Amino acid sequence: MRTIDEVTLKIKSEDRSYANLCIGIVIGYALISVLYLYMIYREIVTGGDIIEIIKAVSLLLAMLNFMIFFLYYNKKYRYADYSEPLLVMLKKARKRYKPFNPDSLFILPALILADFGLSFERGLSISFWAGQLLFFGLITLSAFVGYVIWIYKYKPLVVNISELIDELESGR
Numbered sequence: 001m002r003t004i005d006e007v008t009l010k011i012k013s014e015d016r017s018y019a020n021l022c023i024g025i026v027i028g029y030a031l032i033s034v035l036y037l038y039m040i041y042r043e044i045v046t047g048g049d050i051i052e053i054i055k056a057v058s059l060l061l062a063m064l065n066f067m068i069f070f071l072y073y074n075k076k077y078r079y080a081d082y083s084e085p086l087l088v089m090l091k092k093a094r095k096r097y098k099p100f101n102p103d104s105l106f107i108l109p110a111l112i113l114a115d116f117g118l119s120f121e122r123g124l125s126i127s128f129w130a131g132q133l134l135f136f137g138l139i140t141l142s143a144f145v146g147y148v149i150w151i152y153k154y155k156p157l158v159v160n161i162s163e164l165i166d167e168l169e170s171g172r
Contacts, residue, residue: 002160004086010157011093012082022070029067036060043124051120058117065110072106082102094161099150111139 002010015145029107039056043049082089095101115135126134 005101007160015080016027016079022074025070029063033063055120058113062110062113067106089109099156
């Protein structure tokens, strides 16, 4: 078991690291969004195919949704309040680092928009259903890899936080 000071320093360090990762992801999605804006502009100006416009708009909206999602997470981690009472701060930190946080459901619209946009992709010579299977297979694989990373990186922190919470609540 780690001391309160050690766990608090670890929480602060992980919060800072996660917030920085979120900003990097936002920058990446912003760059991709610019490309989709250009594609939409080019298709409209050249009187392009309406299907290509729908695809690009859908994917642009997905990228913007991802950006909002990661900006929210950046704010949540970057501005965590460590001046709150210790028990409250630890409970909030444990919630932040639990896997499958209910806040993660807010990414569903982005995934649906991305799936919709990619459904119009003509460059792939696979059926619609094979594309759906591939897309959701990759999403499932990504979730599994994320969970494995959580087990090795964040589960020990959650265990330490939980032990401290139990100790504080029991008055030991």
